[in-house]
Amino acid sequence: MANNRGPSFFLTLLFHLLTISASFVQISSLGFGINYGQIANNLPSPSRVVLLIKSMNVTRIKLYDADPNVLLAFSNSNVQFVVGLGNEYLANMTDPSKAQSWIQQHLQPYLSQTKITCITVGNEVFNTNDTQLIMNLLPAMQSVHGALVNLGLDQQVTVTTAHSFNILSNSYPPSSGSFRQDLLQYIQPLLAFHSQFNSPFLINAYPFFAYKDNPSEVSLSYVLFEPNPGSIDPNTNLNYDNMLYAQIDAVYAAIKMLGHTDIEVRISETGWPSKGDTNEIGASPENAATYNGNLLKRIEQKQGTPANPSVPIDIYVFALFNENLKPGPASERNYGLYYPDGTPVYNIGLQGFLPEMVIASSSNPPSLHGLNSTLLRHAAIQIADHNLNHDIQKLLDGNFASQLRLRTFISWRRIIHHDVASAGDRSSSRSTIPATLRSPLFYRYWLDFRKALNDWARKKRFQANIMDELIRLVKAPIDKKNGILDGNLRKYGSCAVVGNSGILLKSDYGRLIDSHDAVIRLNNARVNNFENKVGKKTTISFVNSNIVHLCARRVGCYCHPYGPHIPIVMYICQAVHFLDFTVCNASHKAPLLVTDPRFDVLCARIVKYYSLKRFVEESGKILDEWGSAHDGALFHYSSGLQAVMLALGICDKVSIFGFGKSASAKHHYHTNQKAELHLHHYEAEYQFYRHLVDRHNPIPFLSDNFNLPPVVLYHLLLPIMFSIFIVTEILG
Structure with missing residues (x-):
């Protein structure tokens, strides 16, 4: 794409974007989310991606990890994040203490500045042949949720996992959707978890795969949301004019078959590759533009599926960028809406803009004012504040459960010589203030401590x-x-x-x-x-x-x-x-x-x-x-x-x-x-x-x-x- 804009234009634009309000004030934000994968060595910095996302009017991002650089870059925006715990973490996450440690290190420091609403524990675990990994999935999710409860974050952050559409043994007709028999022993308790804690059931659904494998039997218009006669579900007489909606309702039917009607299905990944290997029929920029363009129009119309017309589809498009280091067939590296340089792979009307990179060098120094503005913005973010605020609240509540707080408290009790329950009394908890304190001196110090800490905070x-x-x-x-x-x-x-x-x-x-x-x-x-x-x-x-x-x-x-x-x-x-x-x-x-x-x-x-x-x-x-x-x-x-x-x-x-x-x-x-x-x-x-x-x-x-x-x-x-x-x- 031709570009005759000089460096001064981009510096001026970058300065303008950096100095306006950090909050994303949007005239009309789009209703879809986007997957921000980073398996590449040529992607723009997260701080530049912030400006691209803002120009696209996107307010939801799904990560496959909890990259601190991304979470920091999006501080004080109104972009909501889904962060991920990779499959390699599942064994450790079954240990509640390790799960809580992970949240305290990778999530809590950013919550005061960045909106994180969900953690996905694992990705397409049931699509692996690793029995131990599959058995670890639910315990890991339970540990992560329990840690959020302990930290007072469970009302802010939900826990779920993303599944491949292959967990269904039958998807046609949609009303007869059912899970694979070999997975029922794992999926049934997983659904109970979703129901209990009101977390969504995530599916990665790709009509592209169905068309690629059977191009002679699957209508291209049907998978691309183009005009077509549709397909009638004989059990419900509902007409489906596209495959994605049929896939969503098949998942709802499979969940209902196991006794649940209170679980929301969301599409955590869907997209279409712009390029593929010679045997990957249908992978082209034209088809990708048609699929994603028509999908975005339906999202904008807040459409529901035929079986759930009042529930707007909830979708994360895959993906933001082409990722040049992804393994597998060529299509895996070509799902992006944008090339790493910010050029659209095809035009679907998003109008996203990625500013040129500003590099500090002696030969081409950036605007001093612009550089200082960026440094000031980053320096004002203190990611340890969330941990500190949480610790303060625990102390004000008399919670000395952590090893450090408890050790300090025990030392303090000894210094002021107040009476406590005998060491042999195991009925009293050491994590909170003992109920048998009798020393008036203790109460005086306790009130002074709370007042000093509260005033300081x-x-x-x-x-x-x-x-x-x-x-x-x-x-x-x-x-x-x-x-x-x-x-x-x-x-x-x-x-x-x-x-x-x-x-x-x-x-x-x-x-x-x-x-x-x-x-x-x-x-x-x-x-x-x-x-x-x-x-x-x-x-x-x-x-x-x-x-x-x-x-x-x-x-x-x-x-x-x-x-x-x-x-x-x-x-x-x-x-x-x-x-x-x-x-x-x-x-x-x-x-x-x-x-x-x-x-x-x-x-x-x-x-x-x-x-x-x-x-x-x-x-x-x-x-x-x-x-x-x-x-x-x-x-x-x-x-x-x-x-x-x-x-x-x-x-x-x-x-x-x-x-x-x-x-x-x-x-x-x-x-x-x-x-x-x-x-x-x-x-x-x-x-x-x-x-x-x-x-x-x-x-x-x-x-x-x-x-x-x-x-x-x-x-x-x-x-x-x-x-x-x-x-x-x-x-x-």
Whole structure:
């Protein structure tokens, strides 16, 4: 197809599409779904497919897996997804714990942003000769459904499986449809499952196969929805003018024969190949266009079948793209409506458009604004939020069923010395709060814990101007504890943020660090015996909640390597750590403050932005592949980054020490740890610090009204150049 549109046109169009509302506002969305298979090595990125799907006005997609790149790309759209568990997963899915783990890892992280309505467990299992696989099907479906119930998702996500039409032994006439005798022992309980949980029965139906195998007996017009006399069912006197409707009603009849009239039949796959081998009669672009074009017209008319005229047919067309790596005959690789470059294989009026790929390169750089818009959109998606929200709700409900929550709770009970049921009493569950607690102290802590967690959860949202509130949220409580009550909220004049990198052992910054008005240290790093390197002054101890969790095990919740009067500011790694905060806060002489969740959200977005930016620039890969390189569900900023962000909000000048790495240096100056934590992206954070220093690049997500203080970076070993960038004087 000729195309004389230049690159500027596509950049302009891409920018326009990316900056309009993320929700798909449609004038008239089509009623069919589409199968998005990916057995190919030449397909467009999921982020480009989003725009194609949007231009097609399609709102339902069926996947054969739970590809995180696809689910992430479709965040904040109104496209509904069916995701798949391949046959290779069935044996593991019979284990309820493994089924729940799969959902927590592959489904839950995306549910807050992407609409996932169904899981297909296996595909055409009864069409295999694997008896064990067949026997595993229903137990796997039951385990997956049970896991959804446990996670409170069963009203949102249904469970089913897709079948080949070959599970029927008879399909003519449609009213006499019946299942194969050898499968009845498996299908009968499967139907009971569908009936009990109101999930659909899925069939992959291809009239093409019937025509290919018997072209002399099967009318081409009949299978292509073209005008024809039709076929009369002698039992019902109903006329069928196409084979697909006859196949659907045959499945309904087979289900009814086993005693069920309450199960909906949906077509999970149907289509027609545009090309085939020489013996695949009927495979042509003309026939494919006729079949799919006429099918879409009937879907648009909301037609039902002759036996169920009031139930509109529910169909997923196969497939979105031709897939060049699919095994089997040539037809298997040619069911797509589109070629991988976005060109329609044939015209059926869908008007889909796939924009040209925009590649970041020195020879042809993309629009800076357009690239930033894309990065900002991706950085705003925090796929771990769904797990966090679920965990918070469980804790507020008193559910400590997980091993981690239970272990924390048991430790907490021991610390506050309340009475519980005896260890020999097996009648009480260890997964919820014991009913025999008698200590008034426990109830006081329990109420304080719920209030703190609930307040924190309610405030967890993005707020760009939260930096302007850090003086009130952090410095004011510290000043009050120190007896500074003049009511004039002033920033610290100069602050040193001291990281824990082993490169500090090659410096003598102790005196320089102590000369600052305030010194912020990280995660209880020792200063004893390191005074010449890191100084000895501490104004704020900044820690992650794992540190306080360890401190909570000690008598009196001792967590004061710098002295009991040094305030502690901590960010929450896990919601259950509010238990530790509640107990330790009561015993601390100095303030123990939890970072505002709005501040946490801001930090998370900034570091993800820089991680995405660095990933694209260094790897040359598309944004959709970032998740596999950095585990999206676990990815998190470091304590150091948030400590620097805190200093930006409460200090007039900021100096940064001990951030960086060297092949010859330990990871931390005070421990023997060598390896980095993979949930952080340190190089991306270093790039952020350099931008704070040079001030030539805007910082994403910060309010335009926030004035960044001068920042100096001391002794940063650049990770790429392996050279040392040293600033020897304080700005000022």
